[in-house]
Amino acid sequence: MVTVTQGSASLAKMLHIMELFSEAEPVWSTTAIIEALETSRSTGYRYIKALHEAGLLEAVRNGHYTLGPRIIEMDLQMRLTDPLLLAGQGVLKDLVDRIGHSALLCTAFRDSVLCVDEYRAPLSPENRFSRGQRRPLFQGAISKIILAHLPHHRLKAIYARQQSEIENSGLGGTWSDFRTTLGKMKKDGYALTMGEFNPGVYGVAAPILTDQKTALGSVGVAWNESERRDVEVEHAVLAVKQAATTISERLMENQRR
Structure with a gap:
């Protein structure tokens, strides 16, 4: 039971990264993301890597990210279904x-x-x-x-x-x-x-x-x-x-x- 709870909390924190991006702040650095999450650097890097590999984050320059192209693909899927x-x-x-x-x-x-x-x-x-x-x-x-x-x-x-x-x-x-x-x-x-x-x-x-x-x-x-x-x-x-x-x-x- 503890493992499930911890896993859910970890997933929620990782997905919270997606909510950081806005029209006012479309690009976030790795350091700023980790500070906003209030997590360790190793955990923050792991979250960012997972989201990047899933296409949910896109690297725009060294150590800086914006929302990824997978979201556009998902939006099309929503429009169709x-x-x-x-x-x-x-x-x-x-x-x-x-x-x-x-x-x-x-x-x-x-x-x-x-x-x-x-x-x-x-x-x-x-x-x-x-x-x-x-x-x-x-x-x-x-x-x-x-x-x-x-x-x-x-x-x-x-x-x-x-x-x-x-x-x-x-x-x-x-x-x-x-x-x-x-x-x-x-x-x-x-x-x-x-x-x-x-x-x-x-x-x-x-x-x-x-x-x-x-x-x-x-x-x-x-x-x-x-x-x-x-x-x-x-x-x-x-x-x-x-x-x-x-x-x-x-x-x-x-x-x-």
Whole structure:
């Protein structure tokens, strides 16, 4: 049992190297990686060597690394086989064609929401949320509607860990208030936000549901009020809910095959 635990901890620490790389810091030296891991040099070198041999890290110059080409290959595999992406094929484009807003497809990832697909409309808002980016569970329609459909036990765990963030986001100052706010979103079948990331930008999102009525993800649209004053919110809500229903039904149908 101890061996398994130690092995899992070692694997987690090695994979943590992948999380060090970012747009702001795309290249890391061997020394900096080992310091960030707070591990021995021999262990750090072993981790880096394993990731490099797997193609997950690429040497750009002596002792410096960036993310490797295997990740690009894996991304293609995801695009070709991911059930959520397959179920959403064509839906985002149809949504943009129908109402003229940029559309996003997202999934829950840890205590956050990850964008997995997008279709951009002309005049889409600046600082847009794009494939591969994450946002917190407590901000934005695309996140809040997923949060509203998480299982009760997971919501309890999230609330226990992040009570202050939940209160600061306006979702409720107590567990009861939090559940009431989410319950209304769940009953409505959509979330509507305004200016939570960018001033003047509306967001509407609806959940992509399993047969157990928990959310695998969400589909949503966003538009800038100053550039699109012709938008009818009710029309956007209806279109987004229909798009989410289409993806949900496709997912369940594909699982039955």
